Amino acid sequence: MDTTTDDNDIKQNRTVRVKNPHLLKNTVDHLYHISLSNTSDDLENRFGDVKFVCFGGTPSRMSKFTQFISSELGVKYYGDVGSPTNITGSTDRYAIYKAGPVLAVSHGIGIPSLSIVLQEVVKLVHYAKCQDVEFFRIGTSGGLGVEPGTVVVTEKVVNGALEPFHHSIVLGKSVKRPAVVDKEFAKEIYQFADISDKFQTVLGTTLCADDFYEGQGRIDGAFCEHDHDDKLNWLKHVHSQGVCNIEMESLGFITMCHRANVKGAVLCVTLLDRFKGDMVTMDHKFLTAVQKYPQIIVARYIKNAYHLLLKKG
Template identity: 50%
Template sequence: MSEPKLPTVNKNVSKDGRLDIQNPHLTDMDEDVLYHIALSNKTHDLKDMFGDVKFVCFGGSPNRMRAFAEYLVPELKIKIPAGQTLCNIAHGSDRYVLYKVGPVISVSHGMGIPSLSIIFHEIVKLVHHAGCRDVVFFRLGTSGGLGLEPGSVVITDEAVDGLLRPYMDLVILGKVVQHSSQLDPGLQQELLSLANLQKDNYQTLVGKTMCTLDFYEGQARLDGAFCDYTQKDKMAFLNQAYNHGIRNIEMESLCFAAYCHRAGIRGAVICVTLLDRLKGDQITTPHSVMEQWQTRPQKLVVAYIKQKLGIQ
């Protein structure tokens, strides 16, 4: 297979920071229905609802993203009117949840590349229709670590696939199209600097992330329903990945990075590790501890948002 042709110039962001979608077919449509979040540019005033959005935070679990939205309220000093509460704006659909807290969207993306791809398309169109400017995207999640103490936080500098390639293959009209999975290095360093300032009692580092299409065999686990390789085979592959600079494994970063790069959006992937895959396959940490660990990427992103908004 030939090497991918990687774009070097963003053509989708205008000089004033607005995201201009390069899909000519959208302009010919009377209505653009964002089906999976139950919104439309005809039935909803998207500019009024979302025009002030500066940050979009994606995470797999609906409950986690609601909890993140609730965490944002006091952190951003948002006042919710008496008698009201946070609302899942996508309540007309049962696929995803979407909350808005001031200039921040908190949205779930489900598990795996296909689920994330769907919501990413619709959030990009939402940002476009709303006329948002200079929006930054984040994926906040969990992962399996490689050679790291569980609870460590990895800021992805490059997402790779199961073949350790830094781009995503997408089959379109019967042909394989390759998209670079480069992420914004400046944003990574800003996040790492904030992590260093917080002096947490856990490690935060920048490293490569392997994104797979499967939780079991695709991640070299021995405990799935099927397994046609040995412990020795598993360890050889995981050590190869570690020597390649990979520090964690999950199932969405490749698509997230490729789509951010394709759209010209500054994006970052920040995941906490729930175990060291060089030492085992199954997660045995108590649920209460994991819940605490899962807030670590959130706290880092909130620190970034507060800094950009000038909130002490």
């Protein structure tokens, strides 16, 4: 089943689109994995001011990002408390933090984990009647032909077969959906890289793999049926097609943003050059530092956009 839609559809008005007629029949919707409800949690009052939703792998990383963005924007944490509060406190599957108009959400590893929380966050901003909301994935990746610590702003995303589609099985049938990157949005964010940065920022193609080991051509997993030359030949091939980093979430993220009529962007820092090895060997101090690089770019964009919103009143 091919569910390709018109690329121009993403450029229409930015009301969040929930394409499920069954929700109209349900008066109560429990967002189970983030411990919220559309009837008992006053979502519009609590979250109606949200304009930016930032996703990252772990709760600790997103808590630190919330501290960073709160300082950058000069806004208070949710609940007007002294530190970020996990809004999903009664569940330990995901974490959501809020500072002013920004939500920070942990998504775990891989598309299956990300898709669950992304579906529920899309419903959350829909029920909260958020307008012109923008989504960002801020994460880590393996690089191809770029120095470790490089930030890649995704302008195209492909699967392991180098197709710009996300494949899934629904009711026993194969479903193919387009992963349509909003290239103008990606370029707009890219403009917030600065020549004085300690790191390089590039626009490029991201390959989204199904897993960390075999799906990314690694030879250091518990199982491997290819050799070093096979790996290098594959890496050279995908690099020749424009791929400059590999991770495990972007395809699902971009596909779902497109379906929801939400601007979505992916920025990932590279932790190694896969041409030189499979293992991440950065020391902890450097690893902690580089994980903040894509956050810096996104924070600059959000700060500029937020100030423009304040001027408009």
